[in-house]
Amino acid sequence: MASPSNDQLSAPSLSRQRLFITSHSADAKAIVHSQNDFQWHPFDNDQMAFSLLYSTSQFPPDLNNDADITAHEALLQKPMRLVNESGTFLRCVDFAPSYKCAMHRTQSLDYGIVLTGSIDMLLDSGEVHSLKAGDVVVQRATNHQWVNTSDTDWARMIFVLQAVEPLMVGEATLEEDLGEGADLLPESQV
Template identity: 75%
Template sequence: MALPSNGQPSSASLSQQQIFITSHNSDAKAIVHSENKFKWLPFDNDQMAFSLLYSTSQFPPNLNGDADIKSHDALLKAPLSLVNPAGTILRCVDFCPSYKCAMHRTQSLDYGIVLAGTIDMVLDSGDVRHLKAGDVVVQRATNHQWINTSETEWARMMFVLQATAPVTVGDTTLGEDLGEGADLLPEKPQ
């Protein structure tokens, strides 16, 4: 179930996707600034793949003179964690059949949408929810993991992550905890 050398998911059921970024021409008319195929980064022995589609580095984003696009392009050249502490991240994630990621928590508010396949969300309390295409998760800096329970089909999710202020529950301040294997996160596209 590994990703081939071109970095694309090895499942015929998951198609190659494109991102279209819009802007304005000098007459203030809407145009397509750029269009690109998703660039996949293999992770965890090719059992999972990330595609960082877009990011912002301030709130509210500055769209003037395509400042946000320039900021995103600069961010792609630097090592990046799962969350941009100064803004947002738009990321697509593919999970191979039978894959189980590490239990982890990011200091972020995440909107997760299942695009293809099925996947279980497991929380550190033991709560489990079986998600299917179209289901949405609002992950609020909670400790969680994703398990693709299918033995044959890849699962795909789209995530929007927004950095948050530190979360305190009682006397405990929760921080980022990427779990085992976090040092395996690739820094640049192949």
């Protein structure tokens, strides 16, 4: 799905944000390599949108000769995925008012930070936790659902996702499960 132009942001009520990527000059001084507005990809009938801000494709990342930037730019030319099996993703996600995504689990360790709005995190155990701007969640291959609790305001979160080894709990392997509506999201891994 093509990115909407900046005039067609999924959440026009939220501020436009820019991404700054740094590098180094030939004399080893810090410089800004690039700066761009977030590029949004709408999903689920425009009720949610992703912006992939940065990625790494190895651990530890190789910053020499901007190899990480080159790898990130190459990854942007491929279909969007939820998890990078060989590195990390830094992603911003917007949730429409009253939007509820499907209960889902990815094979990843996710650091989530609420930037704007309020959102509930529902777990498959039945637990519900209300998060507000500034709250942080660490999800460890967690089966969860996001619910924007506002009838009028968009919510925005930022996530860092890292692929993980298959999770075993007792004798059970907890598999990835993208839930109902999985066809409305990008593939998890390719």
